[in-house]
Amino acid sequence: MRCRPLRLAGLPVITAVAALAATAVLFSGHGRAQDASPVLAADMCERVIAITASPAPDAPELFGSFAFPCAASADAALPVVLMLAGSGPTDRDGNQPGFRTDMQRALAEDLAGRGIASLRVDKRGVGASAAAAPDEAAMTLDMLAGDAARWTRAARRLAAGAAVVTMGHSEGGLLALLAARRVAADGVILAATAGEPAGRTLARQIDQAPMDDATRSRARRILAELIAGRQVDGVPLDLAPLFRASVQPYLISWLGVDPAAIIESLRGPVLILQGDRDLQVTVADARRLAGARPQGTRVQILGGLNHVFKPAPVDRAANIAAYTAPGVRPDPRVAGLIADFVSAVVPRAAGGVPPAAGPRHPADRPNG
16 A cells, blocks of 8 residues: 655664764665555555654655554544664664664554554654765764654654654664653653663673774773763774764763663653563663663563564574564564553543644644
């Protein structure tokens, strides 16, 4: 089924080191273009969504896919799960160039089968939103969080009074937390989300990375300066993929942010999903997040699942191979847990807060 655009005014990144090296792809504007007519599951239909990336009159557009049960009537008010992808050039379906997991797309199909709509989005510089990529030196975590907040408003309009839940995968979980401080969703799902500041994770990974002692020492010193908020000149060529001058503003905005501190002040219910065979984020991360806000937070540790919530063995190579294994989908427990969480969430409109105003159809274009 093809729908006209509706305009509303992982290789996996195994380590933080790899994530930052991948920013060259993210900011170059050469992310993989989205397939114009993807094959849809029998029970899921889609409509392309576009929002503006800022209130400026000449602002570029960001694009996503609104998925819903094909059997739903045109005016049905369905709960909407906004899906925010992880770091690097990960697109709305959970894929990177040359590395196809289809995690988010498969979850959207599973949720549609349970009567739940979803909104999957391409972040700046990726997929159909490639043209919205700023100069690398201008990118900050705050900019991406602002985009996530705009998508939350779009989801609110699409839900038409039903519940809106933001789900962030991996680094997308941090964006979900930051966006919720600007525009509240009715609930937040953190899927395989780190529980400590990225600077701490990166320091540990530098210590474990295969590099000579002199390079490791230089990397530690540069990282310490960036965590302190100071840019570093004269980065050696061998460390430029990680610490080049143009990416340092983003690193400074990101490295010190503690997701556990953010979740502590968050309002509304939170669901934390974590596979116990995840090579990137650990069960300890999930526990740390939950410990920062035990009331209103549920943690679900899923046995035998990897970073993209697919069944995987303990062996590292086989675990990574499971990311893209043909015919292997996210474990059905994941969609079931998401659906149960969504069904228990009370829309803010039901509590006396009106839903976002405006139509749900073409020309509804939020700029905020």
